[in-house]
Amino acid sequence: MLKISLENLDKLFDAVAEKQTLYIPADREDGASEYKKYESGMKLSKNLNTLRSAKDFFFPQTENLADFKMEGKKIEVIDIREESEDFVVFGVRACDARSFTILDKVFLSEPVDSYYKNRRDHGTIVTMACTKPAETCFCGTFGIDPTAPEGDAACWSDGENLFIQANNEKGQAFIDSVASLLEDGDTSKLDEVKAKAKEILGKLPLANLSTESFGGDTLMEHFKSEKWAELSESCLGCGTCTFVCPTCQCYDIKDFNTGHEIKRFRCWDSCMYSDFTKMAHGNIRNSQLERFRQRFMHKLVYFPSNNNGEFGCVGCGRCLSKCPVSMNIVKVMKALEVK
Amino acid sequence: MQEAIISKAKQLLADGTVNRVIGWKKGEFAYDITPAIFESAEEIDADFVYDDFTSANVSKYLVKESKKEGKILAFLKPCDTYSLNQLIKEHRVNRENIYVVGISGDGKLDAEKIKAKGITGITGVKKDGDTLKINTVYGEETMPVAEAMSNKCLSCKSKKHVIYDELIGEDGEVIESDRFDMVEKLENMTSQERYDFWRNELSKCIRCNACRNVCPACTCENCVFDNPDSAVQNKAAADSFEENMFHIIRAFHVAGRCTDCGECSRVCPQNIPLHLLNRKFIKDINSLYGEYQAGADTISKAPLNDYTQDDCEASIVHERGVE
Amino acid sequence: MNTNDTLIPHIGVVTDIRIDTPDVKTFRVNAIQADGTVGGKVFEHMPGQCAMLSIPGVGEGMFSITSSPTNKEFMEFSIKKCGCLTTWLHAMEVGQQITIRGPYGNNFPVETELKGKDLLFIAGGIGLAPLRSVINYVRDNRANYGDVQIVYGSRSKDDLVDYQEILDEWMKDDGITVNLTIDREQEGWDGHVGFVPNYVKELNPSLSKTVLICGPPIMIKFTLAGLKELGFTETQVYTTMELRMKCAVGKCGRCNIGDKYVCKDGPVFRFDQLDELPDEY
Numbered sequence: 007m008l009k010i011s012l013e014n015l016d017k018l019f020d021a022v023a024e025k026q027t028l029y030i031p032a033d034r035e036d037g038a039s040e041y042k043k044y045e046s047g048m049k050l051s052k053n054l055n056t057l058r059s060a061k062d063f064f065f066p067q068t069e070n071l072a073d074f075k076m077e078g079k080k081i082e083v084i085d086i087r088e089e090s091e092d093f094v095v096f097g098v099r100a101c102d103a104r105s106f107t108i109l110d111k112v113f114l115s116e117p118v119d120s121y122y123k124n125r126r127d128h129g130t131i132v133t134m135a136c137t138k139p140a141e142t143c144f145c146g147t148f149g150i151d152p153t154a155p156e157g158d159a160a161c162w163s164d165g166e167n168l169f170i171q172a173n174n175e176k177g178q179a180f181i182d183s184v185a186s187l188l189e190d191g192d193t194s195k196l197d198e199v200k201a202k203a204k205e206i207l208g209k210l211p212l213a214n215l216s217t218e219s220f221g222g223d224t225l226m227e228h229f230k231s232e233k234w235a236e237l238s239e240s241c242l243g244c245g246t247c248t249f250v251c252p253t254c255q256c257y258d259i260k261d262f263n264t265g266h267e268i269k270r271f272r273c274w275d276s277c278m279y280s281d282f283t284k285m286a287h288g289n290i291r292n293s294q295l296e297r298f299r300q301r302f303m304h305k306l307v308y309f310p311s312n313n314n315g316e317f318g319c320v321g322c323g324r325c326l327s328k329c330p331v332s333m334n335i336v337k338v339m340k341a342l343e344v345k
Numbered sequence: 346m347q348e349a350i351i352s353k354a355k356q357l358l359a360d361g362t363v364n365r366v367i368g369w370k371k372g373e374f375a376y377d378i379t380p381a382i383f384e385s386a387e388e389i390d391a392d393f394v395y396d397d398f399t400s401a402n403v404s405k406y407l408v409k410e411s412k413k414e415g416k417i418l419a420f421l422k423p424c425d426t427y428s429l430n431q432l433i434k435e436h437r438v439n440r441e442n443i444y445v446v447g448i449s450g451d452g453k454l455d456a457e458k459i460k461a462k463g464i465t466g467i468t469g470v471k472k473d474g475d476t477l478k479i480n481t482v483y484g485e486e487t488m489p490v491a492e493a494m495s496n497k498c499l500s501c502k503s504k505k506h507v508i509y510d511e512l513i514g515e516d517g518e519v520i521e522s523d524r525f526d527m528v529e530k531l532e533n534m535t536s537q538e539r540y541d542f543w544r545n546e547l548s549k550c551i552r553c554n555a556c557r558n559v560c561p562a563c564t565c566e567n568c569v570f571d572n573p574d575s576a577v578q579n580k581a582a583a584d585s586f587e588e589n590m591f592h593i594i595r596a597f598h599v600a601g602r603c604t605d606c607g608e609c610s611r612v613c614p615q616n617i618p619l620h621l622l623n624r625k626f627i628k629d630i631n632s633l634y635g636e637y638q639a640g641a642d643t644i645s646k647a648p649l650n651d652y653t654q655d656d657c658e659a660s661i662v663h664e665r666g667v668e
Numbered sequence: 669m670n671t672n673d674t675l676i677p678h679i680g681v682v683t684d685i686r687i688d689t690p691d692v693k694t695f696r697v698n699a700i701q702a703d704g705t706v707g708g709k710v711f712e713h714m715p716g717q718c719a720m721l722s723i724p725g726v727g728e729g730m731f732s733i734t735s736s737p738t739n740k741e742f743m744e745f746s747i748k749k750c751g752c753l754t755t756w757l758h759a760m761e762v763g764q765q766i767t768i769r770g771p772y773g774n775n776f777p778v779e780t781e782l783k784g785k786d787l788l789f790i791a792g793g794i795g796l797a798p799l800r801s802v803i804n805y806v807r808d809n810r811a812n813y814g815d816v817q818i819v820y821g822s823r824s825k826d827d828l829v830d831y832q833e834i835l836d837e838w839m840k841d842d843g844i845t846v847n848l849t850i851d852r853e854q855e856g857w858d859g860h861v862g863f864v865p866n867y868v869k870e871l872n873p874s875l876s877k878t879v880l881i882c883g884p885p886i887m888i889k890f891t892l893a894g895l896k897e898l899g900f901t902e903t904q905v906y907t908t909m910e911l912r913m914k915c916a917v918g919k920c921g922r923c924n925i926g927d928k929y930v931c932k933d934g935p936v937f938r939f940d941q942l943d944e945l946p947d948e949y
Binding site: 036037038052054057058067138139140141142206209210211212236239240242243244245246248249250258260273274275276279280281284326327328330331332333334336337340 | 380554571573616
């Protein structure tokens with residue numbers, strides 16, 4: 007397999023960044039990591055994952071959809087869309103890589119969302135295999151192998167070298183663009199690292215979490231469950247779980263008057279919010295119980311029902327560490343599990 | 346402590362003093378504890394937990410719970426009692442329906458601080474004197490307890506319960522804390538430095554509203570930021586100005602009512618030190634209107650709601666703005 | 669970028685405004701042609717489908733297209749004043765431009781399941797708006813359908829939407845029976861008085877009919893119960909739903925009932941389909 011010594015990683019980054027914008031997970035001053043635009047000298051974070059997911063690259067928290075100029079009774083629609091530039095996101099974990107396939111099912115299904123597709127077409131995802139999963143990890147539950155991540159190209163580290171392999175043409179193009187820095191390498195030590203990671207995966211506290219009780223055909227059974235009252239009683243109705251989630255994709259469309267024109271923008275929204283379904287004449291999900299149920303039903307039942315059984319969760323564990331009251335999808339799954 | 350709390354809860358349920366208990370439920374790991382309501386001794390035996398990771402202030406839940414049928418038992422740490430007192434002062438809770446048992450809340454731990462040390466795969470955490478022993482799937486790790494202490498406990502303002510029907514253990518005292526140190530540091534910055542500090546912090550905001558929703562001082566039935574007809578309802582910042590203003594407006598709204606419980610910063614998924622905004626207000630109120638601690642009692646007049654002839658002049662804002 | 673995106677709307681021009689009731693107006697909308705002239709439709713649709721109308725800076729909302737697709741000259745929207753956007757729309761004058769995108773959602777199965785059937789339309793208040801598209805489609809393709817009966821009720825005579833069209837056109841058509849009712853006695857009204865669900869029971873319609881129903885949720889609920897008492901099955905009753913929408917294409921995530929999106933899988937549902945879904949509407 008092709009490799010580069012970890013000592014030379016910055017050379018690889020420099021070479022990539024010379025041609026296109028490169029984003030890597032980097033540490034902030036508070037120890038958390040986030041994707042940052044690479045600048046020479048920036049170091050790849052050693053954290054397992056970024057605080058926010060990588061969905062921002064394709065589905066940013068806020069984006070302008072169109073502008074309008076209003077004059078008297080006339081309205082002018084201004085298409086502000088521009089062709090995105092090519093960019094590379096390096097160091098995406100297997101869970102986040104899978105989230106793109108889930109988001110694709112929403113945004114690339116007819117009618118295609120051109121804003122999303124534009125970025126998707128121009129973005130190259132280079133993934134990084136996990137060697138030290140956390141207790142909050144449960145990607146295996148959704149059939150994800152963190153030692154063999156998806157993405158356009160995938161990387162592995164054995165502690166000394168970074169190995170890289172293309173998963174598709176886009177990934178191959180990425181590798182070709184830095185071929186002069188790569189050389190053939192022996193993977194025997196890497197195989198040991200992978201085997202060790204696999205052993206750890208089996209020991210994780212959530213290793214046996216199963217999706218067996220869920221899916222489209224369990225809709226009414228779970229919807230009617232009496233457990234929702236107890237599960238949702240502590241929920242604050244904030245949007246933390248939604249916003250750190252790599253697969254949550256609900257959005258709102260709003261207008262903002264700059265004084266010169268109207269900017270129509272799209273922003274993340276949360277089904278946990280009280281005004282999410284509020285209409286002039288009422289609200290169909292008036293209680294937090296209903297809103298809480300909606301979020302988990304969507305991930306565990308509605309989404310698979312509409313997408314050949316694929317669940318709307320990748321087991322990244324962000325909601326487990328970030329929910330202010332530590333109520334999360336794992337607790338919901340365990341409570342609703344049919345034993 | 347947990348044993349005493351559990352037996353007290355069961356006793357008060359059994360003798361009919363209360364029909365529900367609000368406490369905490371254990372989670373999947375050592376630290377993911379969730380506020381929960383218990384209705385029977387069986388439920389308590391199965392899941393009730395009170396340990397070093399039990400940080401959540403349950404007083405805000407009492408706004409809703411105290412309006413239900415029957416009395417609810419609430420276990421409150423010293424800092425939580427200030428929140429409840431403030432809610433009583435603002436007529437947000439029905440005091441008659443709450444039975445308060447004061448419990449000690451010494452030094453809660455913050456799992457994020459353990460993880461920040463690179464410790465992962467956590468399966469258990471135990472205190473051994475000043476050392477924290479952490480079991481992980483990668484083997485045992487240790488770190489000093491002090492370094493895992495939650496920020497809100499590091500600057501604890503009081504170990505005294507300001508409201509209770511009963512106490513478990515001895516009551517403590519209001520203590521001298523260094524909680525205004527960071528505020529002072531910010532005050533001593535140039536306005537540009539201070540601006541840069543807050544821009545850096547507030548630009549991390551993802552508008553999840555966790556700070557607002559957890560805040561015991563934020564109990565409006567329909568927040569202006571959630572009201573589609575308010576013209577300021579925004580789920581995302583249309584520009585960076587709004588992003589800053591959301592938190593500043595919120596700090597103004599809770600000024601004089603914030604007890605400094607620290608929940609806002611504890612729950613912020615982006616680790617923004619939001620409590621510093623509130624502390625600046627508290628510090629200013631103390632110096633401009635005389636020492637005042639929101640929630641310390643239920644009858645005193647709040648300085649921002651009460652006119653006295655000693656009040657500072659409005660020009661104070663202008664004078665302070667001059668560097 | 670030269671691809672179209674459904675979220676970028678077209679411009680429509682309001683060319684006529686009809687005051688239907690104290691709180692309902694019907695707006696005629698035309699397209700702006702390539703040469704700048706105003707005329708024709710912005711897009712084609714099927715009966716029951718909807719469009720997103722917006723005034724930038726005010727808001728965007730989903731409205732059913734009231735006119736029939738057989739009308740080749742313009743589209744119409746009957747809109748009740750009830751919120752921020754609709755208040756703005758009601759204040760418009762002729763010549764005002766609005767943005768419009770669509771058509772969205774499914775339609776009443778006029779070319780399949782409804783073909784050759786005797787049809788019973790039941791509407792309450794503004795609920796006539798989506799059914800009017802079907803009624804006029806059926807009238808314009810009369811040979812394809814059997815008997816048509818329309819039961820329509822409102823709070824008062826003044827609240828009957830499209831009253832003039834009902835009197836001048838529908839009631840004069842052969843093979844169409846129109847039964848009007850209002851909630852309370854009113855001077856100048858010698859027609860039926862009473863609520864729609866009860867009136868339907870009194871009329872005791874033939875069980876051979878396929879039913880299309882739209883109105884306030886409470887009316888739909890009691891009418892459906894009444895129909896069931898009469899012996900109708902859920903498989904012969906259709907309705908159209910309305911929930912809060914933002915994208916109108918099944919992506920923004922809020923208008924779902926269980927795993928179905930009202931904007932994409934609806935708004936038209938047959939009652940047996942709703943039976944398999946949570947009661948969250």
